[in-house]
Amino acid sequence: MSTKTSAVTRRTVLAGIGAGAAAMAVAPKLAHADKAAADDSLAKLLGGVKPHDGKVKIKLPQIAENGNTVPFTVTVDSPMTEASYVKAIHVVAEGNPTPGVASFYFTPTGKAEVSMRMRLGKTQDVRAVALMSDGTAWQASQEVKVTIGGCGG
């Protein structure tokens, strides 16, 4: 899938309706979290363990057709045995009114993968952090562009 981030490169029609829709679509002012709030929220969940980059993959659409239902899958590189497994995966959205999305708690079974759907209030970074049985923490993050203001937005 190709993605474009600039409106200038796209064909745009129906200026009349577009202007109307744009006027309607001015988002209500909501308090939003930021990177610092997400950091705080994660620090509490991780009990102070500092996450490293790596071992975690987060799969998200690059462009969410609608922010109300954004599918995500988090996968962690782990054998999921008694000796070495993922204890928890925490997902935070840096630009939502509150950063917390979900925390998943695993036991040494299956594989370290979970899928759900979340709400994203605007274009923002989504972060997933895995806390391992050896006490280390690993993270990944991805930006999701959220479509706002269309008929489906």
Add this chain to the structure above:
Amino acid sequence: MPTPRVKMPATAAKGEVFEVKTTIDHDMESGQRKDKDGKPIPRKIINKFTVTLNGKEVFKADWAAAISANPYCSFFLTATESGTVEFKWQDDDGSVYSTSQAITVS
């Protein structure tokens, strides 16, 4: 009353890793919305989801208001023993919705 749906194999070979798909109809009212009169609609979400195998917890999740309506959650288990997998969704209002499925491990 929400109706949960669960999809997982009824039989599995010992040691086999299988996917469990779950979903339940629930508005997951975030507490961020307002009604037509401008009054905030109180938060009402499923905040906890637990999965046990023969009474022993194998997977658990805490959900925030950012989880979409009609929450869908899929994850994986290893077939270790025959028995019952029980699923519980816990609502903000204290209600618990549950369902279970038998699995035969050979």
Add this chain to the structure above:
Amino acid sequence: MRKTILAAVIAAVAGGAAVPVLADPPFDAKDPKYAPYIAGEKRSGYTFAEPETRAMQDDDFSNPGFLWVEEGKKMWSKVDGKAGKACKDCHGDAEKSMKGVGTVYPRFDPHANALLTLEQKINQCRTERMEAQPLKFDSKPYNAIATFVKHQSFGMPFAVQTDGPVAPYFDMGRRLYYERRGMSDVACKHCHEDYWGMHMRTELLSQGMPNGFPQYRLKWQTLGTAQKRIRGCFEEVRAEPYPVDSLENTVLELYATWRANGLRVESPAVRK
């Protein structure tokens, strides 16, 4: 060369930030995987959807619309009303008796001497045969039984009738479809006939084919009917919507469904 008329408006709204513009989803009319979603020049909304949305629809479990199908399945055999009947008592196995039914509504009903949507027909059955209360528009049971019945025609091509007693309704539907309305002063046809495939701001305009209804919309975070969606369209062009089940809204549903004749029933589809 692609021209942009709205860049200034978009920049103003976005506060100067980069605005995501949906790329045309990869679409190759010759790709066999799209064949069930195309009929000649007609394209289901599925072909305009992003891959993640299509994937959600494709799997009967991950598709949230099936929560309504399951609920409707239970209702089918549940007794309700003074006559002490369930749908099943007259109609038997829905997989057989309801197969194809979803392809012909809205339809002229000689008994009611009116054009009825599938949902209106179900409520007629409830009040007259079951002596039960009609289901409330957009309620869980209303949407559930309609989706269950419609789903029995899954994959079958639409074939609504437009002649005979339907002709005056069809003519009215066509007239309304081409009538400019609202503060945006546009007709249905401007988006869905003249400019489909193009972008209106961030919106990739589809052909407006209603073959997926009742369908799960990501925006609604729930499932709804064509009657509800048509009203949403009116609001989007800043026009006063016609009331639910009004003659106007019903003939518009008829005209829109006739446009989809040949496309297959996808209910419950998943759309943005």
